[in-house]
Amino acid sequence: MGFSSKAMAASSDPLGVLQILWESLHLPIKSGQLFFPILLLSLLSSSLLFFCYFSIAPIPLDLVSKISILLEETNHRPPDLLLDIERDLRDFAGLATSITLFFFFSSLFLVLATLYTFAMAYSNRNITPKDLLLRIARRWYQTMITRLYVVLLTAGLGLLSSLGVGTAKLVSDGSSAAFSFGLSLAGLLLLLYLYLLTRWSMSLVIAAVEETWGIGALSWSVELYIGNKKRGIVLTLMLLAIKVAIYGAFAAVMMASGPPQPTEAPMAIVYIVAAADALWDLYSMAVYTVFYYECRKSHGLEYTGLHAALVRVNAVVVH
Template identity: 30%
Template sequence: MAFSYQPTKPLTMFKILQEAFKLPTRNSNLFLPLLLLSFVVSSLLFTFNHLSVDPIIADLTSKSISITSLDPKSPLYPSIQSSILKDIKELVGIEAIIIIVSFIVSSLISISIIQALFLTLSNNSSNIHDLFHRLHGRIKGPIITKLYIKLLSLGCLFLLMIVLGVLIFIGHRSMIVIALCMILVILGLRLYLYLILVWSVSVVMSVVEDNCYGLEAISKAGEIIKGRRWQGVKLVMIEVFILSLIYAGYNALKTSVSNSMVSQLSIGFVLVSVSVLTSVFEWAISLVFYYNCKRSKEEDGGFMYATVPQETNDYEGAIP
């Protein structure tokens, strides 16, 4: 693949946000059907989760409350206890399936969005058929990268919980230990923001670069962002802030409406639609930031990012 090189100064954080917001709007023929497809698939998954999990949780909560008021010697106690255990097993089984399916679906949506953004950079006249053609044979690598990221994130969380648990166990109610735990949490959050940056860039690299995925992509992502780490972390902080507002608004709406199935599903569909739009913006930020880092690393030319063109023929590139 090749792009015409247009020398530009490295983009500021504000310019990256501006370019990321502008990029999806350059090709509505591609993004409108992609957004619709992403919304339908995500809504179906959300509906399945709501209809299959919520009744079990409600039943489990009701039985847990009722068993607390029973005498353990009561003849009803063993039957309710057995029913609770059955609900827990069923809930764990369904949640396991939902987690696996959600990972696959979210990965496919993310890969499709990044490819669509990449095609828009290359050729603003690309359509959904070009996207499907581009995706053919280019899905396994990014999914492997996201699987590594998922395992690494769980490992980091598990390690942090172990360290905090050991400190709390050793120095129970000690002010020094509490202070150390707070410092550790702050440092852990800073590190995690940096890791989110590396991981998002590695997913972008897995999608747009050939034969670069898994630990190799994560390692290269860490190398390419050197010199622009703080800018990237600030972008991640903005993304986290936006997501926090979205979920805070969702929880507020969820508690303010009735508990009827229609109302809860309606609020959920609003969350799904906003989440899909937000994910496009987030991946656009990662893609623009990635090429901005490439711009800094490859000063002699090559595959670099320039600002989103105002005309469709400003990019001269070819997609193999």
Template identity: 30%
Template sequence: MMDSNTKPLKNSSPPSPLKFYELLGFVGILREAPKLFLRNGKLMSSITILMICFSSVLLLMNIISIKPSITDFIFKASFLTVTDKSSPEFADLITSLKIDLRLVVGLEGIFILTFSFTSLFFATSSILASGVTYCGKNFSVKELLSRVVKLLKRPFVTWFYIMLLHLGYCLFLTAFLVPLVVLFSPKFTLSGFSIIVLIVAVLFQAYLTVVWNLALIVSVLEEKWGIEALGKAEQLIKGSKLRGLFLNILFGAFSVAVVYGLKKIGNIAFSGSQIVIPLLLLNSMSLIRMFSLMAYTVLYYECKETHGEELEMQGGVEYSKVNAVTPLLSSDEEC
């Protein structure tokens, strides 16, 4: 049994001559994150497979469920231009189109809510699995998912606050841009100034998202949520925001490149397919999101060490950081 006062173990391997952490901290995080997957491959791969399977099933169900309504809507809409507006048939078409539109919106709303909940569940699973591995503990998939169900309230509340902050930022940006568009349109939309404003807005959001992403990590690995998790994240990230910003920029740029590349490849290899390309895009984005959460989990523990805090898991149970040469504890061992 590990004493709760035991200090985190430092990696006994010799420091890299390149000293990535001193030159560019986020590069060190990118080196550390994949090791989490390798150290606990069975658990991490199980979470990955479950995530891909659930996301794919949801997407397929969504496509299959709304395709008849969309096809019917397009077919009926094509008759509007050739139907007399004063005839009863025109009124019937409008009524039928409204019904189809409500059905599509309703199904899409259900899909978005279900997919958001599923994404949050597997994001929580990825964070907890990464934290478990980083601290040298090994859970079975069943035990991990059981713990995720019990603590899901914390990241859900934090996620809700993060969505409100995202909405607030979007409203602020809209309120700032609309007057410029009204005053200078169409020159504003075509000018280099509009591009500069957009780039600055994206970079500033990436800067704000550093705290928001770290708050989600805090709400999973500590007994904090909502405003308290955001406050703890702001406290932890002091002096390390540039590392988080670089991570956000890197993952954002990589996501754009992947989407662009898959669309190009998909249009050539799967021309006309309405299922393969969306599946590739969805699963690729899910994998990138999972890896970014693993990187943020490493950043979280690095920030805790920087501030002299113990490496702790939920419930106040403390573990030591896993070394590359230290075998993981079995799931039935207690710390």
């Protein structure tokens, strides 16, 4: 009896950052056969995304060169330069919008499928492909609305940050005090972004697993985040650092190969980066899934009751 009570106490102890990262590594294995198609679709989606954007990259490069000619003080401009710029803008806007919308919705279904699969694996529940498809059919709209809130909030934070840094740069006089103020402001903005990004990422898990969504999911993430800020910020910082390293290595390789020529870029490197990006995104979702349940546990909310409710909801949908 004493041993069982010790085991129960140990199981309820909060996990540290490294323990969360380690536990997240086990979720793909615990997901069983469902993880394999998710992995394949994630690799395919990421590769197609990189390929599509590299395919249309010559258009904005050509557009920049034409705009630079337009801004030059010369009388030797092509006669139809403005028409060419307008056509390039229209072509790029149409292609970029189509690609962005397609991958927004494809990634939406992948994110929902991945988060729900990892959540069930964490709670030691076996689900069938039919269960997963039913969940996607029931929750895709709610997850999409939650994700749109996250996108808008991220864009708003980026705009406010740009305005703040720009204002600080305009009023600065180039002194060391102004430089220190700029560094302090950048550091505060980074901490704010890490703080908010952790909550926003957890709100997507909530939308996929719980029955709330949108503002409700964002509000629920605020409550669960109380008392878990340090772990959340450190986790997000580590995940973002690896993400930046992936793209930094890609940029370094491309710059080392000479002038930027997207159409002639070695596609092997592109696909390697796409695969690394897809794998890291899957792992990041596993980390936020474990962190979400750790936040629930820290507030005395075990996940067994939640999933019992989900079972009842799915049973209603089936019948």
